[in-house]
Amino acid sequence: MKDFMMIFIGPDYGDLGLSPEEMQGRMGKWFTWHEKMTEQGIVKEGNALTAQVRRVTGKDRTVTDVPSAEIKELVGGYYVIQAKDFDEVEQIAQDFPDYDLGGTVEIREIMVFDQ
C-alpha cells in the first residue's frame, strides 16, 4: 500500500451561481463519498482550503492577494488516501462529485524513501 494525494481543483460554487438547492445536493454527494472512503478505512487525512489566496513570487518576493473570482482553477482541498497504485486511486476518484462543473482531481503519489 502506498499513500496518494487527491488534489481537488475546480471553480468556486458561489461564482458559478449555484442555487442553495444545488449546493445542498453537492454537499450531500461529498458527504457520501467521504463516508464511503472512511468505511473502507483508506482515508489518512483530508483538508479543505479557504478561498483566500496570497501569492509570493519571484526573486523580489512580490506579494499579491488574488481574488478567488480571478482563479479559474482553485485548489479547494485534498485527501491523502491509501491505495495499491494509481489505477486504484483513479477508481476511487470516480466518485468525485464536481466533474460536471469542470472540476479536476489530480492524483499524486506521496514520496517515500526506502533504504
Next chain:
Amino acid sequence: MEPKLIDHLFRHHYGKMVSVLTRIFGLAHIETIEDAVQDAFVKATVSWTHTMPDNPEAWLTQAAKNRVLDIFRKLKTHKKHVPQLSTGPSAIALSDLFLDTEIEDSQLRMIFTACHPQLDPRDRIAFALKTVSGFSIKEIASALLTKEDSIKKRIQRARKAIKKKDIRFAIPQGKELPERNDSVLEVVYLIFNEGFHSNRKDMLVRKDLCGEALRLCQLILKREATRSPEGYALLALMCFHAARLDSKINDANEIIDLRHQDRSKWHFPLVKLGNHAMVRAVEDDVYSHYHYEAAIAAEHIKARSFEETNWEAIFKWYEALYAIQPSPSVALNMVMTQIQRGNFEDAKERLQQIEPADLEQRSYLYYGTYAEYYQLQGERKKAVSCMELALLAVQNDAERKYLERKKEALLEM
C-alpha cells in the same frame, strides 16, 4: 427497543447535534438549529417505528449531517453569519466536525457558552439543560420545580443575550478562562444538587440530573485546558454523593437518613471513581469548597456504620469549609456534627448564633437540629416541640413525612 432507551439516546444526541451545528453556523442561528434537530428527531421517531436502524447513533449523526444541508438552505437568504461553503471540498472540513473528539469539543464550547457572563446566572441552568443536555422544557420545569412558562422565558432570555452580544462559540482563553471555568463548575454543581437534594418523587429525573452533571464534569476534565483541581474535587464530591442516591429513598418514596441507610447498597464503582478524582484534586494545595465538601462526603462513605463515623475529622473539614464559605447552612452542619460528638454545650452556643430565617426554605433543618440536640440528651418533650416547629416550617411533602415519622418515634419513646 424500550422507549426510555430511545429517550436517552435522543437526549444525548440532541446536545451533540445542536453543538456541532452551532459550530458550523454560529450561535446567531441557534433557534433555527434547535428546530432543525428537533425535526430530525420527529422524523427518526416516525421511521423507527417501522424499522429500527442497526446503529441508531450513526443514524442520528447522519441525520445531523443532512440537517447541515437543510439549515444551509434556510440561511442562504441572509448572508451574514453563513459559513464558508464555497467549494465542494469544504465538505471535508464539515465531515471532520462529526468525529467524536470534535463533537466533544463542540459540546464543551456549548457548556462554556451557557456560562457566559452575559447570561443571567438564573438562565444558565435552564439553557444548559436544554441546549447542552437535551432536556425538554417540560423535563427542565419538573427538574427545577418551576413552571414551564418561566423555563421558556429563561431560555428565550438566554438566547436573546447570546444574539445581542454576538457571543463567540468558543472556550475562552487566557485570563477569562479560570473565571468562566468557575461558573461552569458552579452550573454543573447546581444541576447535580437539583438531582441529589431535591425531594421530588420522580426518582428517574433525579438520577438523570445527577448523571448529566457527572457526564458534563467528566467532559470538562477530559481536556487539558479546562481541567482543574476544583473540577476533580467536584467530580469526587458528586461521585461520593451519587453513590448513596439509591439508598436515600425507600420503595415507598420515603426519605431515609444517613443513620438508617443500608450502607451495603452504596454504589462502590462510583466511590472508586470519586477516590481517583480526589487524588487528582489534591495535587495542588489550594483547596476550594468542592474539596472540603468532597472530604466530608468521603468521611461518611468511609464509615462502616453511622456510629463509626469520624465526626472529629468531619468537624475539621467543616471548619475549613466555613472559613472560605461562612454560610448558615455550613454553620448548622457544624452544630449537627458537634451534637453527634456529644459536645452539647458548644452545639448550643453555635445554635444560638444562627438566625433560622437566614436558612430561608431550609429553616426547618434548624428546628430539626434542635430536636436532635434535645433528643440525644433525653429531653423528649423539648425535642417534640422543636419537631413541631420544624413541621410548621417545612414545605416539601417528602421532608414533612420524614419529620412526622421522627416525631412519632419521639412520642413512642
